Amino acid sequence: MSNSVNLERHPATKSPGAASRRSTRGHRMRRFATPYLLLVPALLIYLTFTVYPIFRQFDMSFYNWHIFPGAANPFMGWSNYTAIFHDPVVRTASFNSFLFIVITVPIQMAIGLFAAAVLTDHLPGSMFWRAAVYIPVVTSWVVVSWVFSYIFASQGGLMNSIVGLFAGHTVSIDWTAQTWTANAVIWILSIWKGVGWSFIIFLAALDGIPRQLLESARIDGASESRVWRHVVLPSIRGAVTFVTVLLVIGAAQVFTQIFEITKGGPYNSTQSLMTYMYQQAFSNFAFGYAAALASLLAVVLFGFSAAEIRILRQQDL
Amino acid sequence: MAIATEPVLAKPEAPLKGSGPGLFGIKRRNRSRLVIAVLLALFSLGPLLYMVSLSFQPNGGLLGATVLIPTHPTVQNYVQAWTENSFSRYFMNSLIVSIATVIITVIFASLAAFAFARYKFPMKEVIFYVFLASLAVPNLLLLIPQFLLMDRLHLLDSLFGLILLYVASNLPFTIFLLRGFFEAIPKEYEESFRMDGAGTLRVLVSLIVPLALPALAVVSMFIFSAAWDEFPVALTMINSGSHYTLPVGLADFIGVHTVAWGPFFAASVIATVPVIVVFLISLRWFRSGVSLGAIR
Numbered sequence: 001m002s003n004s005v006n007l008e009r010h011p012a013t014k015s016p017g018a019a020s021r022r023s024t025r026g027h028r029m030r031r032f033a034t035p036y037l038l039l040v041p042a043l044l045i046y047l048t049f050t051v052y053p054i055f056r057q058f059d060m061s062f063y064n065w066h067i068f069p070g071a072a073n074p075f076m077g078w079s080n081y082t083a084i085f086h087d088p089v090v091r092t093a094s095f096n097s098f099l100f101i102v103i104t105v106p107i108q109m110a111i112g113l114f115a116a117a118v119l120t121d122h123l124p125g126s127m128f129w130r131a132a133v134y135i136p137v138v139t140s141w142v143v144v145s146w147v148f149s150y151i152f153a154s155q156g157g158l159m160n161s162i163v164g165l166f167a168g169h170t171v172s173i174d175w176t177a178q179t180w181t182a183n184a185v186i187w188i189l190s191i192w193k194g195v196g197w198s199f200i201i202f203l204a205a206l207d208g209i210p211r212q213l214l215e216s217a218r219i220d221g222a223s224e225s226r227v228w229r230h231v232v233l234p235s236i237r238g239a240v241t242f243v244t245v246l247l248v249i250g251a252a253q254v255f256t257q258i259f260e261i262t263k264g265g266p267y268n269s270t271q272s273l274m275t276y277m278y279q280q281a282f283s284n285f286a287f288g289y290a291a292a293l294a295s296l297l298a299v300v301l302f303g304f305s306a307a308e309i310r311i312l313r314q315q316d317l
Numbered sequence: 318m319a320i321a322t323e324p325v326l327a328k329p330e331a332p333l334k335g336s337g338p339g340l341f342g343i344k345r346r347n348r349s350r351l352v353i354a355v356l357l358a359l360f361s362l363g364p365l366l367y368m369v370s371l372s373f374q375p376n377g378g379l380l381g382a383t384v385l386i387p388t389h390p391t392v393q394n395y396v397q398a399w400t401e402n403s404f405s406r407y408f409m410n411s412l413i414v415s416i417a418t419v420i421i422t423v424i425f426a427s428l429a430a431f432a433f434a435r436y437k438f439p440m441k442e443v444i445f446y447v448f449l450a451s452l453a454v455p456n457l458l459l460l461i462p463q464f465l466l467m468d469r470l471h472l473l474d475s476l477f478g479l480i481l482l483y484v485a486s487n488l489p490f491t492i493f494l495l496r497g498f499f500e501a502i503p504k505e506y507e508e509s510f511r512m513d514g515a516g517t518l519r520v521l522v523s524l525i526v527p528l529a530l531p532a533l534a535v536v537s538m539f540i541f542s543a544a545w546d547e548f549p550v551a552l553t554m555i556n557s558g559s560h561y562t563l564p565v566g567l568a569d570f571i572g573v574h575t576v577a578w579g580p581f582f583a584a585s586v587i588a589t590v591p592v593i594v595v596f597l598i599s600l601r602w603f604r605s606g607v608s609l610g611a612i613r
Contacts (some may be wrong), residue, residue: 003496032438034432034517035432035436035438036432036438036440037427038428038429038431038432038436038517039429039432039444041424041425041428041429042426042448042488042492043426043429043444044423044427045481045484045485045488046424046448046485046488046489048466048485049463049466049484049485049486050451050459050465050485050486050489051447051451052455052462053459053462053466053588054459054462054465055600056456056465056466057459057462059463067465079514087389093480115357118350118353118354119350119354119357119465120350122347123347123350123351123354124351125354127359127600129354129357129358131596131597131600132357132362133357133358133361133363133595134361134367135361135362135593136364136365137542137594138542138546138592138593138595138596139365139546139589139592139593140545140546140547140548140563140564140567140585140588140589140592141546141548141564142546142567142568143368143564143567143585143588143589144365144563145362146567146571146581146585147364147365147582148364148586149367150371150578151364152581153366158367158385179612192360192361192364193349196361214586221437237470243513245453246452249452249453249454249455250455252455252459253455253458254455255457255548255549256548256549256564259549260568273459274455274458277458277460277461278460278549279334281460281461281547282337282464282553287461287465290461291461291462294458294459294460294461297455298454298455298458299457301453301454301455302450302453302454306453307455
């Protein structure tokens with residue numbers, strides 16, 4: 001940042017004696033070293049547990065990796081990668097992950113923005129409503145996955161009772177055992193749990209729009225929909241980018257709700273890329289193959305984030 | 318990108334009484350908004366309230382009949398959940414891991430954010446972007462190499478190992494947020510501190526930390542709930558029951574006792590209460606002038 005100053009220019013001078021004893025060279029060294037010393041603890045952990053694994057994983061993806069000690073790990077070249085393109089489950093999982101992203105992300109954002117627009121400051125009890133909308137975000141995925149499983153249970157599930165009420169007879173739909181109803185349950189759960197997150201970011205963004213801007217637009221006689229289209233939405237474009245990028249990255253790693261509700265079944269039909277990668281690594285012990293899958297996905301997501309940020313930045317200009 | 322220093326989640330509410338004409342002093346245009354607010358709250362809290370209701374239902378009545386409000390509420394499920402299945406053990410493990418993750422992450426991230434906010438040094442922006450880059454790659458994608466690394470370091474099945482992984486995954490976003498907050502603190506305060514002979518650490522501890530307390534509190538809430546709810550990493554790294562955290566213990570619980578829904582939902586309520594309490598406490602600091610993610 002251009003406006004940061006080097007504060008060591010004002011040296012610590014506890015006593016005149018101490019200051020003169022300190023050599024200028026040692027002093028300069030300290031001034032130079034301070035920011036690096038401050039960074040050391042964070043960098044050490046980050047490099048060891050995040051950066052090194054990225055490269056390690058890429059390296060692993062070229063081997064037929066065995067977890068068992070002493071086993072040989074033959075070099076495979078690109079064959080793990082070519083196998084990915086011929087794996088029908090990868091095709092299903094990619095499709096499911098893609099569908100998950102295009103369905104859950106826009107709906108979460110729409111509800112989140114709507115809630116942020118409605119729950120304004122002058123609404124009585126605004127703090128309560130806001131807290132209520134955010135609370136699902138802090139709950140545990142394992143817990144809410146089972147709550148939803150229970151709601152959608154075939155025998156005595158709340159959803160079947162509601163459907164039965166309309167149908168006029170008892171129904172026992174096994175929601176989580178069939179591909180599309182199971183996917184729908186996973187989507188509904190994920191939207192429900194995700195809304196609060198985009199909600200608070202949109203709340204902050206809407207709060208940041210200058211009052212005069214909105215008022216002058218309204219005084220000019222603009223309708224509410226015109227105000228939204230021409231004033232509000234352009235002003236929160238940065239927040240929209242931020243939310244889109246982070247939600248897509250989050251949605252691409254959909255794991256726990258599928259792992260708990262369907263385990264990827266029936267017959268791998270609800271598998272996501274992440275649950276399939278997990279299964280390949282930790283159930284089938286195909287570590288090299290899973291590492292190749294993970295590396296590929298990391299490259300795709302990184303490219304997507306960079307591209308999206310660039311596109312939305314350009315629109316800003 | 319800028320981080321606003323305006324209250325967001327908890328703006329001081331408009332006074333209930335006499336705020337305008339209409340029923341109960343509520344402005345007319347607010348009435349339809351209130352209806353929507355109630356619907357939104359029902360949508361958000363409904364499944365959780367249902368969970369609470371089920372947790373008080375005698376076990377025999379679960380599955381097979383739809384229950385909204387238990388007719389003969391009982392706390393038996395809670396007693397069973399807490400005393401059997403080493404559930405209290407999982408609770409303590411989660412508490413240890415989450416609190417340690419919060420403390421270590423906040424300290425390390427504050428040091429780093431201070432360096433980024435207040436010093437000029439070669440490679441500064443490069444190092445910053447190295448931290449930021451990982452935000453674009455899902456953490457879960459690193460599960461396999463992290464598993465092998467922990468194996469090599471003899472940190473598999475260890476709560477300490479889990480804490481290290483959680484710290485690593487929470488550092489980038491925390492540094493990113495704290496840098497913004499620290500940069501917003503006027504430099505003049507710091508200069509006068511330095512004039513009095515304070516060193517870097519003293520400036521950080523007695524000046525920056527008190528001023529950034531609301532931000533640190535809110536960041537701590539985010540880290541706490543992330544660590545408290547984390548499932549896939551704990552599932553992969555921890556394999557002995559005595560080291561399970563709550564989510565792993567709960568997932569195991571349902572696998573072992575497929576019919577014990579009552580105790581399961583009681584356990585779920587116990588597992589959910591602390592994180593909601595931490596969130597509600599942190600609302601206070603949202604109010605005192607911090608909004609995260611006001612990124613425009």
